[in-house]
Amino acid sequence: MAEEVETRLKRLKEIYIKPPEAEVPDPDGFLKLVHWHLDSWQREIIDTLLEDRPVKIAALCGRQVGKSETAALYVAYRMQLEANTEALCISPSLRQSTNIFRKVLKWWRRSRVIEGKATALSLQLVNGSTCFTLPSSSDKVRGYSANVVVIDEASRVEPDVWVSVLPAMSAQKNPKLLLLTTGAAKHGDFYEEWTNGVGYNRWTVPSSTCPRISAENLEDARRKLGTMFAAEHECGFIEEGAGNIFTREMINRCYNPDVDTSLESRINAALGEDDYADDDYHRDAKGRDSVADSDSEIEIDELHTGV
Numbered sequence: 001m002a003e004e005v006e007t008r009l010k011r012l013k014e015i016y017i018k019p020p021e022a023e024v025p026d027p028d029g030f031l032k033l034v035h036w037h038l039d040s041w042q043r044e045i046i047d048t049l050l051e052d053r054p055v056k057i058a059a060l061c062g063r064q065v066g067k068s069e070t071a072a073l074y075v076a077y078r079m080q081l082e083a084n085t086e087a088l089c090i091s092p093s094l095r096q097s098t099n100i101f102r103k104v105l106k107w108w109r110r111s112r113v114i115e116g117k118a119t120a121l122s123l124q125l126v127n128g129s130t131c132f133t134l135p136s137s138s139d140k141v142r143g144y145s146a147n148v149v150v151i152d153e154a155s156r157v158e159p160d161v162w163v164s165v166l167p168a169m170s171a172q173k174n175p176k177l178l179l180l181t182t183g184a185a186k187h188g189d190f191y192e193e194w195t196n197g198v199g200y201n202r203w204t205v206p207s208s209t210c211p212r213i214s215a216e217n218l219e220d221a222r223r224k225l226g227t228m229f230a231a232e233h234e235c236g237f238i239e240e241g242a243g244n245i246f247t248r249e250m251i252n253r254c255y256n257p258d259v260d261t262s263l264e265s266r267i268n269a270a271l272g273e274d275d276y277a278d279d280d281y282h283r284d285a286k287g288r289d290s291v292a293d294s295d296s297e298i299e300i301d302e303l304h305t306g307v
């Protein structure tokens with residue numbers, strides 16, 4: 001009887017689980033497998049992320065140049081290449097999170113060297129790698145650990161996301177942080193990191209350098225967007241509410257300079273607290289975590305959180 005069960009189990013494993021030693025090709029082989037050609041800056045970013053060291057990347061790019069696609073391709077490749085990869089994709093809204101996650105799924109399905117299963121917002125592979133996608137909000141981000149974190153549209157996520165997610169990587173070996181964004185207002189965490197952050201590999205990719213965006217379309221956008229054009233397509237940071245009487249610098253000078261509002265001090269302050277008192281976060285009777293988004297509710301399998 002026991003022998004029969006064992007034989008059946010073996011047979012099931014053969015059918016449903018590809019051997020974990022299934023060979024994941026090198027980057028060139030992977031791109032061939034998924035029939036994709038990267039722009040040179042996209043390839044540089046992926047090669048940098050694959051280096052055997054902690055990597056922090058900040059890419060300030062025009063709209064539609066291929067930021068999310070690049071990040072998603074890297075996540076899908078890395079999850080298969082390295083067992084037990086824990087990837088988090090964070091975007092300002094649920095819709096944008098879903099968008100980047102669909103791209104991760106697309107690249108995984110096209111390559112599918114390592115088997116796995118997907119839900120609407122997560123992917124788990126048989127080699128132990130996971131990817132979760134989250135809309136930006138500190139209470140939703142908190143409790144995960146990750147060795148790969150992608151923050152898409154990083155200049156637009158809520159400030160507390162930075163405070164919550166960066167510690168999630170702190171105990172990891174060779175963590176990879178990938179910040180992608182179009183330009184935005186001249187303040188906030190991304191602006192601070194871009195201008196003062198240490199240890200970043202930085203890329204600037206204006207829309208005009210993208211072979212898929214025509215000069216004609218850009219001219220049209222310039223007319224329609226006015227002052228926002230610089231932020232959307234030319235990797236610029238603009239004065240918040242350009243045309244306002246008071247600039248951000250003038251407002252900053254009104255604050256008490258003795259109060260440390262830096263990202264680092266906020267991270268330290270956040271590490272000292274650990275409550276989930278927010279109304280939007282709760283566990284249901286089955287022990288699953290659930291987060292209420294503004295217009296929808298997402299259930300997250302209990303496997304997904306480390307709380």
Ligand SMILES: Nc1ncnc2c1ncn2[C@@H]1O[C@H](COP(=O)(O)OP(=O)(O)O)[C@@H](O)[C@H]1O
Nearest residue numbers: 037038039042062063064065066067068069070
């Ligand atoms: N290397 C590439 N080759 C062909 N198409 C690409 C490439 N990179 C991105 N794209 C396409 O360009 C479009 C915009 O890409 P996306 O990553 O969504 O842009 P962004 O996040 O910068 O706004 C998508 O249709 C995407 O598939």
Ligand SMILES: [Mg+2]
Nearest residue numbers: 067068069152
């Ligand atoms: Mg995008």
